[in-house]
Amino acid sequence: MKLRVGSKQLIKDLNISVVVDTIRKHEPISRVDIAELTRLGRSTVTGIVNLLLKEELIVEVGSAESRGGRKPVLLKLNPQARYAIGIKLGPSLITVALTDLHAGVLSKVTRPISSRQGPKAIFRALLGAIEDVTRDNPRSQGRIIGIGVVLPGIVDPSTGTSVSSHLLNWANIPVKALLEAELNIPVFVDNDANAFALAEKWYGAGRGKDNLLCVTVGVGVGGGIIANGQLYRGSIAGAGEIGHITIDEHGPLCACGNSGCLEALASDGAVVRSAREAMDKGQKTSILEVAGGDPSAVTREIVVSAAREGDRVARRILRETGQHLGTGIANAINLLNPERIVVGGEAVQQAGDLLLEPLRESMKKRSFSILADRVDVVPAALGENAWLMGAATLVLEEVFKPPIYGMEGNKPTLAIPSLVDPAAEGR
Ligand SMILES: [Zn+2]
Incomplete structure (x- = not known):
């Protein structure tokens, strides 16, 4: 299958792409403010804006307060243009x-x-x-x-x-x-x-924050770092692997080969393992009942359901899971000094404060208080x-x-294709 790439290709030149990107990130925005932010001349901006309006890539949306003279018209991206x-x-x-x-x-x-x-x-x-x-x-x-x-x-x-x-x-x-x-x-x-x-930084719980640590908890434990407003990737793009920092040198084996990783202690698999251990020891719990009497049917969902109904063993397991996450995040706080921690993933979506409360406590206890006092922990906003x-x-x-990324024939190239209909260029 080949996807048909539009013949009216992407952005015509550097200036157009700069204007589109500025509108996308600062909308609604006036022509004057675009000129100020991009340092392009006002007539250049006006020309490009007219072209983009004609192509319906942007639309006019009301007007801003006047700073003297005519009220400036505000522009925003037409999100369904592409x-x-x-x-x-x-x-x-x-x-x-x-x-x-x-x-x-x-x-x-x-x-x-x-x-x-x-x-x-x-x-x-x-x-x-x-x-x-x-x-x-x-x-x-x-x-x-x-x-x-x-x-x-x-x-x-x-x-x-x-x-x-x-x-x-x-x-x-x-x-x-x-x-x-x-x-x-x-x-x-x-x-x-x-x-x-990236998504939480631009559209979710990290909006407006330039130093973020985002942690996802579910089948695995993952992390993404936003430093100075940009994704921090590290030298071979391996940064952010908070799931594989060691929490317990003598802890359980992790899928990565190390033992005692955060992922080995706080992922869904770890929650299930702890539940089975408790049942093997004969601890009184409703987890088995919720699982229909089949120990192999126990899942993280079942442990959280049991905890919500007040089961003590299930609550203890989630508390310990949250504490491990807090310890891992405390280490990251001392290293990165973020202003906000965004925690998401299926496990957090489902368990909420059952994980987040012990996480916050352990995080505060184990990181520099001057750093911990200035960081908040919030659940992710965008869900699945x-x-x-x-x-x-x-x-x-x-x-x-x-420069704009494009395709030439079958080969991806760093090209400057045009978002704009070539016919519209002869204005
Ligand atoms: Zn690991």
Whole structure:
């Protein structure tokens, strides 16, 4: 399958892309303020704005307070002028979303997978899901500006390669190259927790904050760092792996090979392991009852349900899980000095304060008080869409960043394609 890339290609030149990016990030905004922020001349800005209005990439929305003279008209992006695709690849599920230019999810398609299937079968399922989501939205045909893919583990975003993912059981899979060859559209790949952090920074609980630590808790424990307003990736894009800092040198074995990692102590698997240990020791708990009498049917969901009904063992397990998370985050606070911690992922969405309260206590106890006093811990705001929005944000950040990324024939190039109809240029 080839996705049809619009013949009216992306942004015409550097100045246009700078103006679009400024409007996207500061909307609603007046022409005067665009000129001030971009340092472009007012007549240049006016010319570009007229072009963008004609192309319906931006719209006028009312007017701002006058600073003397005529009230300036405000401009904002027309979010459905173009589209992006955001994809989350997990060990058991693929989710493909069509988003607008603010990364808002318009529709999504999911496909169950198994990490035992191997990359080939997973890519087939992925291509099928992309085809479905675009077919369901005919307006998106020829108007998709790129695809963002996020997955667990170490990802090299410069080549779009999944370097190592123990959850998917992948090593050196060239995700970007495989999809670009198949779909003829720019593809951007990153770690899922990084994407989560980007989405929460731009659209969620981290809005307006420039130094953030975002932590996701579920099947694994992941982290994304926003430092000085930018994603901090480290030297080979391996930064943020808070799930694999050691909490207990003599703790249980982790999937990464180390023992006592935060992930080995606070992921869904750890919660289930603790519940089974308690049952094996004959501790009085309703967990087995909630699981229908089958110890192998115990899940994190079941432990949280039991805790909500007041089961003491389940509450103790979640308290300890929260404490481990707080210890890991305390270490990160001393290292990074963030102003906000955003905690999300399926486990936090479900358990809420049952995890967050002990997390906050342990975090305060174990980090420098001067740093802990100035950081707040908040639940993530975007729910399960955060990863998809983050994946789409990878596209929006790159496509609107000069020089503009494009495709020439089947080859991705650093080109300056045009968002603008060539006919409109002869104004
Ligand atoms: Zn580990």
